[in-house]
Amino acid sequence: MTFDYAPAPESRSVVDIAPSYGLFIDGEFAPASDGKVFKTVSPSSEEVLSEVAQAGSDDVDRAVKAARKAFEKWSALPGAERAKYLFRIARIIQERSRELAVLESLDNGKPICESRDADLPLVAAHFFYYAGWADKLDHAGYGPNPRPLGVAGQVIPWNFPLLMLAWKIAPALATGNTVVLKPAETTPLSALFFADICRQAGLPKGVVNIITGDGSTGASLVAHPDVNKVAFTGSTEVGKAIARTVAGTDKKVTLELGGKAANIVFDDAPIDQAVEGIVNGIFFNQGHVCCAGSRLLVQESVQDELLDALKRRMATLRVGDPLDKNTDIGAINSAEQLARITALVEAGEAEGAERWAPACELPSAGYWFAPTLFTGVTQAHRIAREEIFGPVLSVLTFRTPEEAVEKANNTPYGLSAGIWTEKGSRMLWMANKLRAGVIWSNTFNKFDPASPFGGYKESGSGREGGRHGLEAYLNV
Amino acid sequence: MSDRLSVLKTYKLYVGGKFPRSESGRVYEVTDAKGNWLANAPLSSRKDARDAVVAARKAFGGWSGATAYNRGQVLYRVAEMLEGRRDQFVSEVADAEGLSKSKAAAQVDAAIDRWVWYAGWSDKVAQIAGSANPVAGPYFNLSAPEPTGVVAVLAPQESSFLGLVSVIAPAVVTGNTAVVVTSEGAPLPALSLAEVLATSDVPGGVVNILSGRTAELAPPLAAHQDVNAIDLAGADAELAKSLETAAADNLKRVLRPGRVDWTADPGTDRLLAFLETKTVWHPMGV
Amino acid sequence: MTLRYARRYAPLVTMPITVPAYGKEAAGRLASMADVTADDGALRRFLHGLPGVDAVGLQARAATLGTRSIKTTAKAYAIDLAISMIDLTTLEGADTPGKVRALCAKGVSPDPTDRTAPKVAAICVYPDMVATAKEALNGSGIHVASVATAFPAGRAALPVKLADTRDAVAAGADEIDMVIDRGAFLSGRYMSVFEEIKKVKEACARPDGSAAHLKVIFETGELQTYDNVRRVSWLAMLAGADFIKTSTGKVAVNATPPVTLLMLEAVRDFHAATGVQVGVKPAGGIRTTKDAIKYLVMVNETLGEPWLTADWFRFGASSLLNDLLMQRQKLSTGRYSGPDYVTVD
Incomplete structure (x- = not known):
């Protein structure tokens, strides 16, 4: 049972x-x-x-x-x-x-x-x-x-x-x-x-x-x-x-x-909460979020552990009927959007990134896309540059804070960014350097009417x- | 009084803290209000504009990263230096705009005071443009303004010095760097201002000054993908429309031209026009 | 799972054959981590090297899991599972043999009107009531759990605590719920806490070579921070805890969903690193079916199937049982039950 x-x-x-x-x-x-x-x-x-x-x-x-x-x-x-x-x-x-x-x-x-x-x-x-x-x-x-x-x-x-x-x-x-x-x-x-x-x-x-x-x-x-x-x-x-x-x-x-937000995870991050933040960052609302954390920038020294934990967590996501109270990921909004997501994901594979998704049964009618992540993504890949606007995460790595900032800012967009670290001074340094209108530090995709939002x-x-x-x- | 022949000044551009001639080798004749020859000014080219953007971009990190206190002191230093060369500017403005010495002096005095006004804003603007936001959750949430980046500034055509200062100072005091296209017909006060900036601790590249045809220099700047904002003060309605259209390609912040009385209290509009609001969230918990 | 331990013990990660914490093989797994418990400095460095916990994020995750909607067949399953996981508890100064026997009878047959209701996992009493409970439960399969080690404050000399434990085991306790020395933990004397748990575990051994299972109570309400809860969880598991337990039920703040979630995560990570399976017991303050189901959802989505049994998850509770029974009656009859239709103990 x-x-x-x-x-x-x-x-x-x-x-x-x-x-x-x-x-x-x-x-x-x-x-x-x-x-x-x-x-x-x-x-x-x-x-x-x-x-x-x-x-x-x-x-x-x-x-x-x-x-x-x-x-x-x-x-x-x-x-x-x-x-x-x-x-x-x-x-x-x-x-x-x-x-x-x-x-x-x-x-x-x-x-x-x-x-x-x-x-x-x-x-x-x-x-x-x-x-x-x-x-x-x-x-x-x-x-x-x-x-x-x-x-x-x-x-x-x-x-x-x-x-x-x-x-x-x-x-x-x-x-x-x-x-x-x-x-x-x-x-x-x-x-x-x-x-x-x-x-x-x-x-x-x-x-x-x-x-x-x-x-x-x-x-x-x-x-x-x-x-x-x-x-x-x-x-x-x-x-x-x-x-x-x-x-x-x-x-x-x-x-x-639009946006192509970097969600940056340092090796001293609160890992379990970072995993939740990554999941919330890219799978909230099927990834149909302009400020979605669609680029995961993870410090190389914690890459393996973080990805293991992330995959384990992704396997618990429940995809299906939007009206079911236990559904975590609903339907893609339209056939057109599904086609766009599919095309970009195919481009990601064609460009050599490695695609992973948990075993996930999708309904037969309607428009659906399983929560997906790509590893081995570089700045040059389309899936690292173009807004996918779907439940698809591109994982890139960095070695130093400077490199993280450089990669995070290397985009024509600048809507949001995430930082995960337990070190306050590094968080503030990063927040200062990132060229984005909303910086979520040790959190992601938070909104409030009192909080200005824009890119x-x-x-x-x-x-x-x-x-x-x-x-x-x-x-x- | 004497037969001594005066030494004429060769006016040059100001790019990256240096005083180059136009890469095109071109100059154009600048006259006073009555049509008398004053000098030959460099007729900047698209490539000069490109070089100026490169210089401005290079300077942006350091200037925007400098403390607000430091930027305020630098702007105040500009006022100090100008005060010492007040007579020169009075005479240049008088020539350029066909004003009496006293009217030109009023313009120069106002311009010096404008640097002082904006100098004081450097460490205050975040306090009027920022906010602590009481969000409904356990989060520290703060919004603060940041400079937009590289700003292309088309200086007003009619006010060669007060208008010029009134568009440069608010852009750079907050940490932006600027590529300035001078008044086309009256570029000399602007080119002389460059000499003041160069000796006022303003880091090279923070302000870059180009003389020439506005209609020639503005379009490449408006279309430039590494320019973040454009002040259209010196553009006429037709040019402004085409520049704003070109600026849409990378969604530059656009300050449209309007009727401005440069002698009036400037307020904070131009100061706030080239700022981005950054909002930072952080959980509060033990 | 974090780099700092996972990578160092990579061989174990790649061969995660699960062994129960109370089994013989567990000692060997723990021995492989002996270097982090070699001395005070090593233990401190290890515990402080664990990843931090962001309080707001942890609470948000626990709250989100609390919004799962468990209905119909899932609810029936969860209610019976929860009943079977209860350590039905009486820990009062006024406890008498009569009271304990009544509780045992209730544990064996929670719903006299419906014999299909499962029995509880254990009856939890003070050491001096163990013999009474053991006798009352004879043959029922229900365990007797005894608190020990100067419960609830833990403020006694180690020999007294060990004697307390041995006494309970000798009287027939199947499980020992010990309290840690919070004072030692909060003052940073981790090795002292570690050694004490080890010694109590030794005291759980029976002459026949078997041993009572050891639950280690942290009194998380007194440890205050989530970082402390993660550290103490690892400390106790390294020392050989079979279960880690939130609270005594005797202080202002007892089990909470975030604390329990954090302990579940620690158990998950410990299992990934060593292959050793450890149980979790939230105790105190869980009174309603709705609350209990939230905890089961947390177990399900953090540790999964292998922990969804009374062997690896328990509720330390007393009034929870009647609410579960009333909800159970509602599911079977379609009408709401009332307190007159369940037994008071």
Whole structure:
């Protein structure tokens, strides 16, 4: 007899998904003007969850106009009143967090333990945090009476759909802007549910508009002449295109883009916790994390022991049904992403790196990838340079702290980095030398609304979270 | 008064702490506001720009790693040196901008004071731009600003010295290094400033100064993959747009041009424009 | 597993034929590590060379394992397993033969209404109650465990502690739960602690050549830091502990999930280095089925199958049993049970 965990499925029935959704513009759901729709599927089963409207440029224009119209009154509201709306939203998110967690796992494929214990608590916390800023902007360090920018066009990715929405909408609304937000094509549902939360909170019409669609919808939102602020989280490639689009305009832009973070383990690291940090760093959310610790840099003198321990730990990861409460790794978000991961992994093998994955039975339907690590990786390998955005870890080695810094910084990205050592002075020396916006020392993938997040170099510009996150939405 | 023939100055570029001629061997004629010949300035080439970026990159580690106290003292030293050569700069600014001696003197005085203003910021900016973040967990969490890296600075065209100082000092005081393209028509105060910088303990390569055609030098700088940021103060709207577009290739931080009154209180905008926020987490536990 | 010991003992890593800590072969394995226990300095260097423990990370891992959802068949399995792992304990000044006999009866037949309920692993008593318990349990297969060595404070001279141990073994104890000298450990006298454990282990021997199994109690609540817990775990295992145990149940902080997880990791690493299998016993403060299952999940995901038996994992508890029984009744009947439907001991 063995201790096999029986299925522990979270109840699907706590969420009621409509067969179709329109665009949420000016407080009303309405179909796209040309009637176009697309399907959103559950990546763990390929089941069609709903049909949503594909916003065209006319719809984008309508949404921006609605936001513009709402801006006058919204920005003139006393900060304390805006704060109360945001507090209401935060509370409703807490109330509905179970429903939203299930929805997020269905649409995105992430394990319910993560949507329940990471995404949703952080979503509510983000609204709470920025709610409190709304009436304190004079004290935020941006001079007296900082003003909102106007209409914010926000485009978010599929990896943390509702959390990225919160990161965008909470500071925008707190500072008095109105928003048009486009969720990712493969994960539109939680944003559409958020529209209902806005309704429940009594948020004035037009303050938040949600338009669904693909990349072309996002491009026309970013390019709309009456958008004052562009906020984007996604790939570096699209980020660059947006930077070109807004060139020569007055639009303020913040970008949260890709990464190829080094997670650096020294020989004096707390090994068991380092292993957890490595696992959390690359396998959290199937590795669909821009700040994922996708490059393990391990000091050669502990390489064998660390890799043994890491493999042993990886063998305990449970891959499967995102709604099972014991699932550690869920589904890859889309067939397209799976193809990209597969291609890069094949390139890793072709370039001579050694691939390893624990024995792992994958479901037959849906999109899946086993947790994988590559050893024998060098800086020149594609899997050491390109963002894989999947559960694939590249292991490199170093001999000295200087070499670790040099290798860690040898990338066009600069979003995050991890350091594992029990020596305080070395930790601070490393933290100082690493060119990345977030340094996790003896921990990894920690997030908090009070903590600024954002990258150096091609990982983007601007910060989200904390006092710093206000700047992106103020005329300062 | 006398028939003595004055000794003219050969103006040179300032790259990596040295005073080279343009590698192209080209110069262009610089005149005063009335069109009288003042000097021949080096007409820098794309290769000069490239060399300046290399010098700036090389200097970045040391300068950004220097203590803030040290950088503040170096900037203050620049003010001291300028004060001693005040008359020279008054006359150069007067010639360059067609100002009366008193108006030029006001510009120079303001420029000297601007170095002093920014010198004092070196060890304070982290205290206004950083934060201790009360995260909901057992973690020490601190955000602090760091310099962005190598900044290409297109100095304002119209304010040859006060405007110039107002864009260089905020970029470098925080630890960035700069490649500066001078005012195209009035480069001489900038080229003379290089002589002050060279004698003010500013490490070679921290500030590099190129004279020439902005429209020729700016595009390679905007497109350069080893430049981290660009200040478009000296670009017109059309050029600025194309430079910002080129800068997107490696996502440079871009400070767009705007109408600036260089005599006004500069505030902290330019100081903060070329900083990255780094946030460090560490568990707290026994 | 870390370099510092794993690589030095690489031959053992590559031939990890598991031997039980109480078996004859274990001594030979420990002898291969004799150099690290050769003298005070060597022992100190070894223990301080163990990898550090990041408290926050350890606690986070224990908390995450605590979110596993154990339902239906898995829960039924876990409940019965947990019952079979209980060292049902009474360690009161007011203990009497009557009380001990009642506890033994409960241990043999935890649920009078359901004879399929497994019996517990052991009855844990003070040395003077060993004979009573032994008699009451005769033929049941349930072990008698006795605390010893001036439990719970451990503040007595070594000869007294050894006499305490011999006395309990002579009275029929199958297992001895000794306490370490926390004062000696905290003041850095590691060799003193090491020698004491060795001597107590010797005192566990019976004339027929067999021996009572030795559980070594650390009183982790008094050792305070996780680094200390890792060090003392290795120290005790090197000295020959058959089980390592968190607590006496007599201080403010008893077994916690992070401390237990850390001890499980130490056991895992010790096994990887020497091939010797050592058991783990959290004790004190584990009162609910939910808590017990969290511990079993930790065992399952840290040490795995070989440790999921009463031979290698125990719960030192008293009130836990009734909660397990009520949950067991709920699973079999579908309705919630109440305290009137389980026996008070």
